[in-house]
Amino acid sequence: MRAGERAYRELRADIVSWRLTPGQVLGEVDLSERLGISRTPVREALSRLTADGLTEPHSGRGVVVSAISGEDVRALYELRDTLDCRAAELAALRGNRETFRQLADELSHAAERLSDDPDHVAYYALVDRMDAEIDAAAQNPYLQQALANVRLHLARVRRLSTSNPARLAVAAAEHEAIARAITEGEPALAVATTRVHLRNALSNAMRTPELAPVSPVAS
Amino acid sequence: MRAGERAYRELRADIVSWRLTPGQVLGEVDLSERLGISRTPVREALSRLTADGLTEPHSGRGVVVSAISGEDVRALYELRDTLDCRAAELAALRGNRETFRQLADELSHAAERLSDDPDHVAYYALVDRMDAEIDAAAQNPYLQQALANVRLHLARVRRLSTSNPARLAVAAAEHEAIARAITEGEPALAVATTRVHLRNALSNAMRTPELAPVSPVAS
DNA sequence: AATGCCATTCGTGTATACAGAGCCCTTGTC
DNA sequence: GACAAGGGCTCTGTATACACGAATGGCATT
Numbered sequence A, B: 001m002r003a004g005e006r007a008y009r010e011l012r013a014d015i016v017s018w019r020l021t022p023g024q025v026l027g028e029v030d031l032s033e034r035l036g037i038s039r040t041p042v043r044e045a046l047s048r049l050t051a052d053g054l055t056e057p058h059s060g061r062g063v064v065v066s067a068i069s070g071e072d073v074r075a076l077y078e079l080r081d082t083l084d085c086r087a088a089e090l091a092a093l094r095g096n097r098e099t100f101r102q103l104a105d106e107l108s109h110a111a112e113r114l115s116d117d118p119d120h121v122a123y124y125a126l127v128d129r130m131d132a133e134i135d136a137a138a139q140n141p142y143l144q145q146a147l148a149n150v151r152l153h154l155a156r157v158r159r160l161s162t163s164n165p166a167r168l169a170v171a172a173a174e175h176e177a178i179a180r181a182i183t184e185g186e187p188a189l190a191v192a193t194t195r196v197h198l199r200n201a202l203s204n205a206m207r208t209p210e211l212a213p214v215s216p217v218a219s
Numbered sequence C: 001a002a003t004g005c006c007a008t009t010c011g012t013g014t015a016t017a018c019a020g021a022g023c024c025c026t027t028g029t030c
Numbered sequence D: 001g002a003c004a005a006g007g008g009c010t011c012t013g014t015a016t017a018c019a020c021g022a023a024t025g026g027c028a029t030t
Helices: A003-016 A028-035 A039-052 A070-094 A097-110 A121-138 A141-158 A165-183 A187-205 B003-016 B028-035 B039-052 B070-094 B097-110 B121-138 B141-158 B165-183 B187-205
Strands: A055-057 A063-065 B055-057 B063-065
Touching: A003 A028, A003 A039, A003 A141, A028 A039, A039 A055, A039 A063, A039 B039, A070 A121, A070 A141, A070 A165, A070 A187, A070 B070, A070 B141, A097 A121, A097 A165, A121 A141, A121 A165, A141 B070, A141 B141, A165 A187, B003 B028, B003 B039, B003 B141, B028 B039, B039 B055, B039 B063, B070 B121, B070 B141, B070 B165, B070 B187, B097 B121, B097 B165, B121 B141, B121 B165, B165 B187
Parallel strands: none
Antiparallel strands: A055 A063, B055 B063
């Protein structure tokens, strides 16, 4: 694989997983030595991260990892509500019913198996699959890209939130409700169930104490 | 200014204004000679254009200017409807009333002066200002960025559409209606007026004959 | 002691050189 | 005459060298 691509994915994973914390300075020379590649692909990776909004230029001092505040989470969920509701609506209009019927069935079983899977990898994989199916059903690449961007930022937040087992069980039921609404071809219900799910997800996310701090970096 | 930044803006302007047409191959060496800079900043510019979706990688042959079809326009307006309606709704909730009252007044006068201004630069500047005010009022940087992306792509389409004077007069009235809805702090009405405007704008855009052709580039 | 100025130094921005990979053209064979 | 294989060539991907700019630390001055 291309070195720039590897560097981008590695740094992105480091940021999303909070191995790189907000305010951390990413120097090109440091990174090129740490990753064992030259500065050119490092520059490409940093450019892409900055375009994604995960890093910010730091006047003459390279780039720093972006801070993410409670206000950011509010704004992100506001946008996610806009995009996810529309995607669910479009999926209800254009999606294949059998696909979402099967997803709903699997989700109803997934809630029962949450305790068997300590890290809930199976559940998260199922949610990711549902996101992908909604994207495909919406048949709108621009909407899909916008959603991918929001999900990238919210993935950072999820790593902070406590994965409360009780919340996960409720979330699974909410996802199932969305899938059933899409299965039945009811766009208004798909929007409503999505909105309910996102409101609850936001409430849960905002319980995270780390989301209050102000950015340690001067702008 | 940085050479990479200049190259990015110049190429982006060339693509939006259709001086560079879809399928056009952008070679790094050609561009570096044409722009009088080295390949490094050219690479940065091409990376950013590809991230924006204005160009696409062309397996081993650099990047080519992306095609834009009628289907793309439909998808773009679908996303724009989602984002613009939400932005207008938020502006009605959070915006400064006096700002939008003044915009509405200026728009009502702008329609009268359309014939005085052959290229309608004053009108378009006013619309751009209104977009900026809505962005600011929505107070959501992520929504703002998503909107900027959609507007970038639709700017390409606008250059193809015939700027019918009659349509512009109606569009000015539609913008005024949106501004008045925001002024009065009525989110539902702001959404409705925005939706009406976008539906009419889409109908007008789809009249462009060039939007049917298939991409001349093999994918 | 605090503050402003200057030199040093680190880091990015740019240019260029090199290597590997993909494509096209040519040539040989069926 | 057509198709396939191989070589050459051009292109991108990467590495490195150089220059300019900003930030920082020290020093002098008030």
